[in-house]
Amino acid sequence: xxxxSGTIVNDQAIVRVxxxxxxxxxPAVQPVFVPxxxxxxxxxxxxxxxxxxxxxxHNAVSQLGLTSHGKLDVTGAGGTWPHRRYWFYLGFFCKPLxxxxxxxxxxxxxxxxxxxxxxxESNAGFDVIVGMDILKRCxxxxxxxxxxxxxxxx
Amino acid sequence: MNIxxxxxxxxxxxxxxxxxxxxxxxxxxxxxxxxRHQQVDSFYDTSVAALIEGYKxxxxxxxxxxxxxxxPIDLGFYSHVGSLGHDRK
Numbered sequence: 379x380x381x382x383s384g385t386i387v388n389d390q391a392i393v394r395v396x397x398x399x400x401x402x403x404x405p406a407v408q409p410v411f412v413p414x415x416x417x418x419x420x421x422x423x424x425x426x427x428x429x430x431x432x433x434x435x436h437n438a439v440s441q442l443g444l445t446s447h448g449k450l451d452v453t454g455a456g457g458t459w460p461h462r463r464y465w466f467y468l469g470f471f472c473k474p475l476x477x478x479x480x481x482x483x484x485x486x487x488x489x490x491x492x493x494x495x496x497x498x499e500s501n502a503g504f505d506v507i508v509g510m511d512i513l514k515r516c517x518x519x520x521x522x523x524x525x526x527x528x529x530x531x532x
Numbered sequence: 533m534n535i536x537x538x539x540x541x542x543x544x545x546x547x548x549x550x551x552x553x554x555x556x557x558x559x560x561x562x563x564x565x566x567x568r569h570q571q572v573d574s575f576y577d578t579s580v581a582a583l584i585e586g587y588k589x590x591x592x593x594x595x596x597x598x599x600x601x602x603x604p605i606d607l608g609f610y611s612h613v614g615s616l617g618h619d620r621k
Binding site: 400402424426427428429430431433445446447448449450451452453454458460462463465491492494496498507509 | 539542
């Protein structure tokens with residue numbers, strides 16, 4: 379198990395996530411467990427239990443050089459529009475429960491399979507929406523003190 | 533192959549798929565279709581399976597994946613802001 383923790387700011391639960399380009403030649407069948415210095419691009423992610431699917435900003439897509447492999451219709455205030463879909467590896471900077479970690483007590487856990495996500499407009503607050511496609515496999519706890527934890531199971 | 537060429541293939545496949553998705557719902561609802569050159573090649577239970585198989589079948593990467601659904605995605609908080617970052621093409 380791995381535990382992601384954070385503080386609610388402006389009524390938003392923000393976590394630090396890592397993104398890495400999906401390489402089709404690489405095996406993608408096992409989760410990767412590596413120390414926190416593992417080279418991934420670090421971004422902020424909004425934890426959103428109302429989002430049916432995870433999302434990635436155009437900013438992160440551009441920085442990672444991702445290539446789209448499809449589109450999905452997304453409904454919003456302005457109607458329904460097609461958005462490009464991207465696949466990439468996503469992980470969390472987190473506390474390992476009973477696992478090795480770095481001097482800050484932190485490690486990096488990458489989800490086993492490439493993440494499917496919808497492209498969204500870039501914004502200042504976050505580059506990733508962590509949606510229910512990921513959260514449904516986790517335990518979440520929000521406390522009155524303004525902190526939260528997400529427990530990820532392998 | 534450059535990104536523009538690739539995205540043009542994705543756009544053409546998407547336009548084609550919009551015209552046939554309703555006819556696929558009875559047998560393939562919820563599955564993920566692998567498309568190339570405006571034709572459905574095969575169906576998979578997960579998008580990742582379709583992606584990996586797509587690269588095996590078409591090493592040039594010129595393919596796309598469309599979910600067999602007629603229901604749009606709701607992005608929760610983000611669905612209610614004005615600018616969603618949709619593909620304006």
